[in-house]
Amino acid sequence: MDVQRKLExxxxxxxxxxxxxSSGTEKRDSxxxxxxxxxxxxxxxxxxxxxxxRCISLLKVLLTNAxxxxxxxxxxxxxxxxxxxxxxxxxxxxxxxxxxxxxxIEGLFLxxxxxxxxxxxxEQVVSVARKLREExxxxxxxxxxxxxEADDALIAEAGKYADRLSINIxxxxxxxxxxxxxxxxxxxxxxxxxxxxxxxxEARESDKAATKAKPPRxxxxxxxxxxxxxxxxxxxxxxxxxxxxxxxxxxxxxxxYSAFSPIPDASxxxxxxxxxxxxxxRLYQADWLMRxxxxxAGEIVDEAKGMLPLDIDPKLAWALRHRDRFPLDVATAxxxxxxxxxxxxTRAVDRIIATRRLTSIRLADLARLHIPQKKALPFIVLxxxxxxxxxxxxxxxxxxxxxxxxQLGFGF
Amino acid sequence: xxFITLDSETDFDGWRKAARALALNDVTPxxxxxxxxxxxxxxxxxxxxxxxxPQGTFSVPAKFVELAEIAILHHNPERFALLYRLLWRxxxxxxxxxxxxxxxxxxxxxxxxxxxxxxxxxxxxVRFREIGxxxxxxxxxxxxxxxxxxxxxxxxxxxxxxDMPWSILTPDVCAHWDxxxxxxxxxxxxxxxPTADRLEGTWRSYYASIFNPARLKVQAMQKEMPRKYWxxxxxxSLIKPLIEGAGRTASAMIANAASEPHKPQKxxxxxxxxxxxxxxxxxxxDDIETLREEAAxxxxxxxYKNATQTxxxxxxxxxxxMLVGEQPGDKEDLAGKPFVGPAGQMLDRAxxxxxxxxxxxxxxxxxxxxxxxxxxxxRLHQKPNTPEIRACRQWYERELAAIKPExxxxxxxxxxxxxxxxxxxxxxxxGHPIDLDDGTRVLVTxxxxxxxxxxxxxxxASEYRRxxxxxxxAAGVLRKSAHAA
Numbered sequence: 001m002d003v004q005r006k007l008e009x010x011x012x013x014x015x016x017x018x019x020x021x022s023s024g025t026e027k028r029d030s031x032x033x034x035x036x037x038x039x040x041x042x043x044x045x046x047x048x049x050x051x052x053x054r055c056i057s058l059l060k061v062l063l064t065n066a067x068x069x070x071x072x073x074x075x076x077x078x079x080x081x082x083x084x085x086x087x088x089x090x091x092x093x094x095x096x097x098x099x100x101x102x103x104x105i106e107g108l109f110l111x112x113x114x115x116x117x118x119x120x121x122x123e124q125v126v127s128v129a130r131k132l133r134e135e136x137x138x139x140x141x142x143x144x145x146x147x148x149e150a151d152d153a154l155i156a157e158a159g160k161y162a163d164r165l166s167i168n169i170x171x172x173x174x175x176x177x178x179x180x181x182x183x184x185x186x187x188x189x190x191x192x193x194x195x196x197x198x199x200x201x202e203a204r205e206s207d208k209a210a211t212k213a214k215p216p217r218x219x220x221x222x223x224x225x226x227x228x229x230x231x232x233x234x235x236x237x238x239x240x241x242x243x244x245x246x247x248x249x250x251x252x253x254x255x256x257y258s259a260f261s262p263i264p265d266a267s268x269x270x271x272x273x274x275x276x277x278x279x280x281x282r283l284y285q286a287d288w289l290m291r292x293x294x295x296x297a298g299e300i301v302d303e304a305k306g307m308l309p310l311d312i313d314p315k316l317a318w319a320l321r322h323r324d325r326f327p328l329d330v331a332t333a334x335x336x337x338x339x340x341x342x343x344x345x346t347r348a349v350d351r352i353i354a355t356r357r358l359t360s361i362r363l364a365d366l367a368r369l370h371i372p373q374k375k376a377l378p379f380i381v382l383x384x385x386x387x388x389x390x391x392x393x394x395x396x397x398x399x400x401x402x403x404x405x406x407q408l409g410f411g412f
Numbered sequence: 413x414x415f416i417t418l419d420s421e422t423d424f425d426g427w428r429k430a431a432r433a434l435a436l437n438d439v440t441p442x443x444x445x446x447x448x449x450x451x452x453x454x455x456x457x458x459x460x461x462x463x464x465x466p467q468g469t470f471s472v473p474a475k476f477v478e479l480a481e482i483a484i485l486h487h488n489p490e491r492f493a494l495l496y497r498l499l500w501r502x503x504x505x506x507x508x509x510x511x512x513x514x515x516x517x518x519x520x521x522x523x524x525x526x527x528x529x530x531x532x533x534x535x536x537x538v539r540f541r542e543i544g545x546x547x548x549x550x551x552x553x554x555x556x557x558x559x560x561x562x563x564x565x566x567x568x569x570x571x572x573x574x575d576m577p578w579s580i581l582t583p584d585v586c587a588h589w590d591x592x593x594x595x596x597x598x599x600x601x602x603x604x605x606p607t608a609d610r611l612e613g614t615w616r617s618y619y620a621s622i623f624n625p626a627r628l629k630v631q632a633m634q635k636e637m638p639r640k641y642w643x644x645x646x647x648x649s650l651i652k653p654l655i656e657g658a659g660r661t662a663s664a665m666i667a668n669a670a671s672e673p674h675k676p677q678k679x680x681x682x683x684x685x686x687x688x689x690x691x692x693x694x695x696x697x698d699d700i701e702t703l704r705e706e707a708a709x710x711x712x713x714x715x716y717k718n719a720t721q722t723x724x725x726x727x728x729x730x731x732x733x734m735l736v737g738e739q740p741g742d743k744e745d746l747a748g749k750p751f752v753g754p755a756g757q758m759l760d761r762a763x764x765x766x767x768x769x770x771x772x773x774x775x776x777x778x779x780x781x782x783x784x785x786x787x788x789x790x791r792l793h794q795k796p797n798t799p800e801i802r803a804c805r806q807w808y809e810r811e812l813a814a815i816k817p818e819x820x821x822x823x824x825x826x827x828x829x830x831x832x833x834x835x836x837x838x839x840x841x842x843g844h845p846i847d848l849d850d851g852t853r854v855l856v857t858x859x860x861x862x863x864x865x866x867x868x869x870x871x872x873a874s875e876y877r878r879x880x881x882x883x884x885x886a887a888g889v890l891r892k893s894a895h896a897a
Contacts, residue, residue, distance in 0.1 A: 004614050011621035029571035033591070038572040045536045048647055049637040050622060051655045053629025060622060098611050099618075101551060101576060102540045103569075174717070187708070187721060194720045194746035245718050248786030249745075261626040262665040272666045275627050290788075297786070351512035358507050365513035 001085060003095065009085040013065035013076050014111060016263070017168070018226055018256040020046075022057045022106035022141040025163040025221035035137025037100060037107070039163070044141070045106050058109040058143060059099050063087055063124055067113030071170070071181035072267040073231045073260060076113050080265045092128045093136065100140055107141030107163075108132070114147065114183075122150035122158065129161035141221075148188040152195065159199055159218035164253070167192055168226040169246065172239045176232035180269075193250040196223045200251065222253040229283060230276040231260040235306035237297075240286055244297035247290070257283045282308040289315055292346055293339045312401050316342040319379055320401075323392050326379040330361050343375035375401070414444045414463070418492065421448055421560045421584075424484050431496050436466040441500050446492035472502050475509055479524050485560045486523040494519060530558045534565045537641050538580060541609035551578040554605035554644055562587050566594050581605050612646045619647040625658035626665065698814040700729055703807070707780060713803035715781035715796070720745045725776025725811050732890055733773040734817040735759070736808065738826040738859055742791050745782035750775050755861040759823075762860065762876070766883035774815050778822075778830035779804045801830050812852065818893050819845065820852055821886050824859025832856075842882055845889055853889065857882035 022044030029038035046055035064086035065076040075082060087095075096108045110128055114121050125144055132138040144162040146155060158165060167189055171177040174186045196219070203218035225246060227239060234242075243255045259275035266272055286308060289295040293315070300314050301307065302321060309317050319326065319342050328337055330352060338349045348369045355361060360383035366373050378391050378400070391397060414434065418426040427446075434444055480495050488494075498516045502508050511517055540551035551573070557565075562580065566587035569578060579588045583599045633651075642648035704724040710716060723740035726749055735751075743753030751759050763770050779800055784791035796804075808830055812820070822831040829835050831854055832846070838856055846854045858879055866872040 004617055007614060008617050008621045011618050015622045015624050030574040031571045033574055036573065036575055038568075040535070043532075045532070046636060047536050048619065048645065049633040050619065050624075051630050051633050051651055051658065052624045052627045053632025054624070055636065056619065056622060059618070095614075099615065101573065102542070102609065102611055102615070103538050103553070104615050190720045191748065194748070198743075198746050244786045248784075248789060248791045249718075249720060251789055259627065261624060262662060263626075264665055265668075266665065274662070274666075277627055277629065354510045355512045358511050359513070361513060368513050368515065368518040 003087075003091055006085040006087055006091070007061065007095065009083055010061045010063075010065055010087060013062045013082070013113075014060045014109075016075060016258065016261070017060065017109070017111060017145075018054070018258045019143070019166060019224055019254070020055050020057045020060060020109065021143075021164070021221075021224070021254065023221070024253060025141060028139045030137070030139050035139050036097065037138050037140035039139070039141055040106070047104055047106065057106045058141065059096055059105045059107070060109040061087070061092065061095075061111075063089075063092065063110060063112040063128065064115060065113050066115055068116075069114050069181065069183040071184065072269050073170075073180055073228055073263075075263040075265075077267070079267075082265055089124070089128050089131060093131050096132060096140075097136060097138065100138070105140075107138075107143070109143040109145075111145035112147075118147045118149035119151050119154060122147045122154045126154055126158050126161065129158065133161045143221075146192060146196065146223075148185070148192045150192075155192070155195060156199065156216065156218070159196075159203075160216055162219050164221040164224060165196055165219045166224045166226070167196075169242070169255075170226070170228055171232055172227055172229075172234035172242045173232060176234065180231065190249075193223065193225070193246070193252075197250045223250065224252055224254040224256065226256040226258055229257050229259050229280050231270055235301075236279070236283060236286070236308045237301040237303070237306045239283060240290070240297040240300060243287060244290060255287060257287070278310045279308070282310060282314060286314045289318075294336050295340075311403055312398075313342075315340070316375065316401060320398055323397075326392055327381045327387050328379060329381040331356055331381075331383065341376055341379050343372045345370075414439055416444060416446050416492070418446065418448050422485055422563060423448070424481050427484060427492055427495070428480075431499055433463050433466045434496065435470065435500060435503065436468060437463050439463070441493065441497040444493065444496060446496070470503060472499060473506065473509060476502060479509070479520060482527050482564075483520045483523040485527045485564060487559050488523065491523060494523075527559045527561060527564075531561045531565045533641065534561060535568050537637075537645060538569070539609075539644065539646055540578060541606040542611075543606055549576070551576055552606050553578070553580045554602055555580055555582050556640075556644060557582060557584070558640070560584060563596060566596075570594050609646075616647050616650055620650055620654060623654055625654070625661040628655065628658050630655060698810060700725070700811070700814050703810055703814060707807050710780070710804075710807070712806070713781075713800045715779070715783050715800055718784070719781040721748050722780050723748055723750055723777065723782070724780060724807070725774055726750055727770075727774035727776075727815075728772055729774075729815065731772060731774035731815055732818045733768065733886060734812065734815055734820045735773055735775045736820060736822050736827040736831055737775070737777045738824045738861075739777050739779035739796055740782045741793060741861070742782065742784070750777055754864055755859070758860040758863055758876075762880050762883055765880045767887050768883060774811070774817065776808065776811055778808060778827045780807055796826055798829075801826060805830055818853065819886055819889050820854045821883070822854055822856045824862060827859070828856045842878075843885065845885075855882065855886050855889070 022040070023042065025039050025041065027039060027041040030036055044057055046057045048056040050056060062076070065082070066084045066086060067076045067078055070077045070079050092108070092110065099105045100107070110125055112121050112125050129142050129144055132142065142162045143164040143166065144158050146158060146165045146167045148167055169186070169189055170181060170184065177184055177186050199218045200222060202215045206215045227242065229239065246252050246255055257280050259277050259280040260270070261275035262272050286300045289300055290297055300318060302317070308314050319340065328341060330338070335349060335353060338344055338352060339346065348371050351369055352361060362383055363385045366376065378387050378397055416430045476499070483495060484491055494516065498520055501516065508514060509517055534555060534557055538553045538555050540553045543550045543552055562582055562585050566580065569580065570589050573589065575591070577590050579586060581600050581604055585599050586597045588595045588597065642651070707722045707724050710722055716722070723744050737751065740750060741753045741755065744750055760770055779796040783794045783796050783800070785794060820831055822828045825838060828838060832848070836856060838858055841856050846856070848854060858875065860879070863872055863876050863879060866875060
């Protein structure tokens with residue numbers, strides 16, 4: 001089988017992993033004339049976008065899609081009839097460098113089906129990173145999938161070469177994982193996330209105190225995980241509670257939500273319907289509210305419903321449930337309060353705070369702050385504007401935000 | 413009217429020099445007209461009196477210079493005048509840049525952001541094509557930026573591709589790297605650029621394979637990768653056919669019921685856990701290792717759900733003292749071992765001072781899962797309640813039966829409640845051993861994390877001394893029982 005055919009199979013097998021980030025790592029480049037590549041600290045670079053709206057930043061492939069596990073939601077499960085392939089270590093290394101030199105990618109995201117044993121699989125994955133770093137002095141971005149049961153020495157080596165490590169939690173509920181992925185075990189996944197965090201903390205603390213012997217470098221871009229949405233019955237509240245737990249416990253950089261999508265040769269036990277993309281989008285918005293807007297997991301979802309509304313965003317939905325807190329005077333409200341106004345982003349809030357010390361904020365200024373008027377106005381008081389008191393209390397407020405019904409077309 | 417001619421579209425130094433002279437001569441923004449050398453000259457140029465050589469100096473915020481250096485690369489011909497107007501107004505109001513709602517500030521900021529975005533997209537969408545092979549290869553790209561960003565964006569490529577010679581050709585200017593320095597040459601026609609690369613077929617099949625036809629989000633793609641870039645991206649010609657085929661592929665996946673499951677022969681090597689089980693000699697049920705394995709799957713209360721793992725006791729099977737704490741903390745939960753966090757370090761120090769060797773004691777907790785609530789990036793410790801303490805007591809009882817220590821030291825209220833079977837105030841009961849009906853001898857004291865929480869340094873020191881004192885009593889109890897034996 002030629003490399004291009006292998007690439008088709010092993011990229012196809014890797015695409016259900018949503019993560020493609022190349023951000024947040026240390027600053028590196030090759031201006032010393034030895035080696036190839038650099039990182040873009042802060043934000044990553046997306047070199048292309050596929051029509052599924054997902055960014056293509058890394059060469060995202062599996063080392064092999066042969067797998068001993070039989071996870072029902074997975075295209076690579078052992079009982080699936082998809083074609084199988086396996087890259088050699090050298091093939092992945094060469095492909096990464098060839099793509100990188102043409103500026104197609106920021107680096108490599110390597111995962112693998114579980115073959116022989118956790119340690120054997122992890123060793124294969126690590127050997128690609130080792131070769132890229134040690135022999136080719138590759139300074140681009142490397143993201144490695146971590147195999148939960150793998151030996152500590154292999155995990156330490158993975159962290160030495162990789163920018164980011166990840167282990168997928170897969171399902172929001174422990175019993176769903178037991179049902180859909182009989183060989184996987186949430187406890188083993190969590191224990192390894194815990195091991196990663198201890199190593200991450202150790203490496204980070206050593207950056208601050210430069211006194212003692214430096215503990216080894218460990219995945220400067222941290223760890224992340226992914227949850228599949230819509231394959232089991234977990235509601236949004238459960239999903240966000242699980243995320244909050246993971247963020248707090250293991251200091252994850254990101255939790256990715258992946259709407260379960262039909263796969264070739266899918267199992268009969270799973271819903272073969274179009275993926276819940278809007279729900280996935282709302283969960284990402286809710287995740288942002290937790291990480292950047294000071295919301296607690298428990299307050300984002302309406303307790304009584306358990307699900308985020310699909311027609312409006314979660315912050316607006318929260319504001320509509322808490323109308324007594326509005327309207328808010330933009331001239332005096334605290335940062336935390338401003339962050340809860342529908343339509344106000346973190347950057348707009350920072351600008352408001354800097355601006356209002358010097359001058360009052362008027363209706364006409366909203367556009368310059370890139371704040372959508374229609375969304376924000378019912379909730380705020382400006383120096384030359386205050387909303388009608390009937391608006392905030394009226395039943396019509398919610399209707400105002402409903403997306404317009406689209407008329408079904410009919411052929412002439 | 414003053415006519416200022418700048419050397420090039422990106423001549424920031426020229427603009428800065430002229431702007432400084434104009435401002436020092438009090439020339440108002442409306443009296444200045446800016447243009448770039450080589451651009452079409454105006455037909456009737458009223459002659460302005462030559463500017464006086466600048467007298468004195470004035471300062472502007474450093475942020476203005478940073479902003480202007482970027483905004484000046486925007487393609488809008490009005491940018492020179494706009495920047496001069498902003499500079500003019502900044503002299504009267506030093507805080508002007510903080511007013512995000514000011515229209516000049518907003519315009520310049522928007523321009524700078526557009527330039528940065530274009531630079532970012534250039535970093536992303538340049539595609540090199542290789543000319544020649546191996547040692548003699550040279551990588552050449554054709555790109556059409558929206559703003560005047562080639563010189564701004566070039567150092568990124570020099571740092572990234574330091575070991576290969578490359579050229580980025582554009583209609584405006586071209587940037588080249590020979591392995592040592594960047595050089596800039598005039599723009600060229602697209603026909604000068606190579607038209608193919610041997611890897612493009614592979615790249616295109618990667619692009620097609622990584623696309624998931626079951627989730628079309630064309631608008632999301634176009635928002636980040638606008639059409640104007642498509643003509644220079646080798647993968648972009650696939651976009652249309654992929655979108656057209658997506659519906660078919662996805663509905664075929666949905667329509668095709670799964671085929672008969674494929675059952676390959678498993679070649680899974682035995683895991684380490686089962687190795688161990690096979691190798692180990694059979695031990696009686698109350699062996700600590702057996703208890704630990706059993707407790708790993710404990711579901712006796714709901715605390716297991718949010719925690720990482722059961723943190724079981726640890727220490728010598730022959731230990732004469734058993735130390736019981738409240739519950740594992742953040743670090744213990746991650747490591748799976750008791751007393752490895754800050755409270756554990758405090759305990760180690762106190763044990764050492766009391767003359768007790770930690771390696772010879774058995775250390776455990778009354779509750780074996782970490783109870784907490786997540787708060788952003790941290791976990792706030794929560795006190796276990798009575799049902800949780802009761803549910804976990806079975807493990808303490810079995811540890812006690814396995815270790816048979818001469819003395820149990822219960823540290824803190826939770827441990828005291830579990831060990832003594834009832835709520836027991838620490839201060840009233842500390843300082844002397846308590847003998848229980850079942851023959852267990854118990855000493856109660858505070859939990860080391862209590863010492864960590866005391867805000868007052870003096871109180872902390874004196875409470876620490878009392879804690880060490882209690883541990884010395886424990887050591888004394890052991891010595892006595894050793895003599896008696």
